[in-house]
Amino acid sequence: MENYIHDIPTKVYFGKGMISHLDESLRQFGKNVLLAYGGGSIKKTGLYDEVMKILNEGGFTVTELSGIEPNPRIESVERGVQLCKENNIDVVLAVGGGSVIDCAKAVCSGFYYEGDDLWYMVKYVKGTKKSLPLVDILTLSATGSDFDNGGVISNLKTNEKLGSGFTFPAVSILDPTYTFSVSKYQTAAGSADIMSHIMEGYFSKTEDSELADGIAETILKSVIKNLPIALREPDNYSARANLMHAESVACSDIPEYGKLSTSWPCHGLEHELSAFYDITHGTGLAILTPRWMRFILKKDPSCQWRFVRFAKNVWGLEGEDEHELALRGIDALEQFFRDCEIPMSLSEVNIGTEHFEEMAEHVCQVRALDKAFVPLTKEDVIAIFTDCL
Ligand code: NZQ
Ligand code: ZN
Numbered sequence: 001m002e003n004y005i006h007d008i009p010t011k012v013y014f015g016k017g018m019i020s021h022l023d024e025s026l027r028q029f030g031k032n033v034l035l036a037y038g039g040g041s042i043k044k045t046g047l048y049d050e051v052m053k054i055l056n057e058g059g060f061t062v063t064e065l066s067g068i069e070p071n072p073r074i075e076s077v078e079r080g081v082q083l084c085k086e087n088n089i090d091v092v093l094a095v096g097g098g099s100v101i102d103c104a105k106a107v108c109s110g111f112y113y114e115g116d117d118l119w120y121m122v123k124y125v126k127g128t129k130k131s132l133p134l135v136d137i138l139t140l141s142a143t144g145s146d147f148d149n150g151g152v153i154s155n156l157k158t159n160e161k162l163g164s165g166f167t168f169p170a171v172s173i174l175d176p177t178y179t180f181s182v183s184k185y186q187t188a189a190g191s192a193d194i195m196s197h198i199m200e201g202y203f204s205k206t207e208d209s210e211l212a213d214g215i216a217e218t219i220l221k222s223v224i225k226n227l228p229i230a231l232r233e234p235d236n237y238s239a240r241a242n243l244m245h246a247e248s249v250a251c252s253d254i255p256e257y258g259k260l261s262t263s264w265p266c267h268g269l270e271h272e273l274s275a276f277y278d279i280t281h282g283t284g285l286a287i288l289t290p291r292w293m294r295f296i297l298k299k300d301p302s303c304q305w306r307f308v309r310f311a312k313n314v315w316g317l318e319g320e321d322e323h324e325l326a327l328r329g330i331d332a333l334e335q336f337f338r339d340c341e342i343p344m345s346l347s348e349v350n351i352g353t354e355h356f357e358e359m360a361e362h363v364c365q366v367r368a369l370d371k372a373f374v375p376l377t378k379e380d381v382i383a384i385f386t387d388c389l
Contacts, residue, residue: 001209001258008252010147014174014245016237019050019137022093023058025171029133030090034083036065036104038096042139045181051095051137063087065107068096071154071161071274071281072103074119080107081118084132094136094169097190098143098281101136102151105166108132122153122164131167139178141243142190142282144197144251146172154275159358161275162366163267174248176240184231187243188340189282191227194247195220195333196285200264201256203293203306203373209258216255217313219246224314227340265376266292268367269384272359279349286342287349290334291387296374297326303374346388356385 013021026033033055042048055062065080083089084107094104106122108131113121121129128149138146145151149168154161182190202216222242229239249255269292270284297307304326311317311329319325334344343349360381363369369376376384 002206002260004253004257006254006257008147008168009170010168011171012147012174012248013171014248015241016175016177018173018175019054021171022051022054022135022137022173025135025173026055026060026091026093027058029170031060032063032088032090033060034063034065034080034087034089034092034107036068036080036092036094036096036100036107038066038068038070038100041181042095045139045178047095047137047139047178051093061087063089065104068100068103070097070099071278072099072106072152074122074153074155076103077106077110077118077122077153080104081110081113084111089132091133091135094134095139097138097140097186098145101134101138101145101169102143102153104134104136105131105145105149105151105169106153106164108134109166119155122155122162123160126165128165128167133170134167135171135173136169137173137175137178138244140182140186140190141176141179141240141247142186142193144194144247144249146174147248147252150251152271154278156278159275160362161271163271172248174244176237176244179240179244180235182234184234184341186280187230187234188227188337188342189280189286190247191223191243191282191340192286192337192342193282194243194250195223196266196282196289197250198255199289200266201259201262202310203296203303204256204259204262205373206259212255212257212259213309215249219250219255220314222246224336231340261371263368263372265367265369265372268363268369269359269381272363273346273351276355276359277349277351279351283342283349286337287344287346287388288384290330290337292384293330293333294327295380295384295387297330299380300374306373346385353386353389356382360385
């Protein structure tokens with residue numbers, strides 16, 4: 001078992017009605033609030049009105065940063081930083097999915113960044129940065145941005161989508177009822193993202209971090225059980241609550257404590273797809289993961305034990321032939337994503353071979369794929385992309 005540090009300063013209010021803690025959560029930081037949100041879902045659901053009522057009754061001054069894109073762009077970060085500077089913002093309130101929270105995190109850090117090129121900050125300044133305080137209300141179960149310090153920002157001019165450590169939210173309000181309105185497509189993609197956050201760390205060489213592996217398997221089984229329910233019954237509180245609970249812990253590092261790091265290869269490959277084609281993050285991961293699994297199992301059969309454990313403990317499969325069992329576990333994952341109606345090939349999301357070389361080259365530069373669970377070369381990455389066609 002490896003060493004680890006537990007250091008998550010975020011206060012989480014989880015459950016129905018927890019927005020009652022919004023006023024006190026903001027007030028501790030001041031009265032000037034930047035309200036950050038996306039393309040309008042919070043207006044359709046009524047959450048915007050609910051938030052504004054609390055802010056108006058509390059005497060807060062509100063400046064709005066609206067229209068944050070899925071796969072948030074550096075231009076939105078720049079706009080947000082400018083608004084914070086012009087309006088003496090004390091605290092940022094992000095209301096939305098991972099994209100809104102990620103953009104808000106970069107805005108919080110960008111406020112104190114002394115250079116004038118915020119893309120340089122995203123790309124080169126490593127580690128948690130000095131930041132404005134961030135409070136968020138999550139509306140989509142997927143990324144775990146509400147419980148980690150990371151944010152992923154896209155630059156469409158350079159075809160780059162890069163993660164960086166910005167800041168942990170000071171407070172996250174997680175009310176599963178706010179996810180009732182999430183579409184089937186985003187619910188499934190978000191859940192694939194949750195599962196990927198687990199699988200990226202689960203497939204590690206460390207064999208004896210028992211609590212971490214147990215948490216990982218429990219989260220996977222919970223998503224496998226609750227996603228189909230949420231797709232059938234979008235306002236099933238228990239299903240939505242379990243997905244929200246899972247998303248928060250899944251990307252927090254807790255399911256990887258005591259384990260050797262793995263470089264999260266599928267995330268590296270997916271960020272290339274999104275950077276070039278602006279696709280939904282969870283969809284890209286669902287397409288890539290089973291193909292990556294088959295590829296590494298073939299490349300390094302010594303990792304088979306991990307796949308056997310995955311097949312038995314996550315999918316409840318049994319069998320004498322371990323290689324066959326390993327493959328059946330991967331097939332079960334792929335079939336699960338298909339049953340949840342996630343597009344399962346690159347051609348279905350209009351991606352061809354045209355940028356494979358460039359994307360593979362880039363991911364090998366920005367991610368330590370040579371230190372992955374099974375190390376990957378540029379040629380391996382191209383082969384995995386090709387298997388996804
Ligand atoms: O923009 P609005 O109108 O709000 O609509 C959004 C968006 O179109 C909609 N939506 C959100 N909540 C809704 C809703 N629609 C109806 N009802 C609601 N309650 O869903 C669409 C997708 O939203 P988005 O925020 O983009 O999704 P997600 O939460 O999956 O975030 C994806 C982004 O997070 C990054 C991804 O790469 C991607 O850029 N990630 C962030 C991570 C982190 N911070 O730790 C880790 C992840 O691995 C990931 O890379
Ligand atoms: Zn992810």
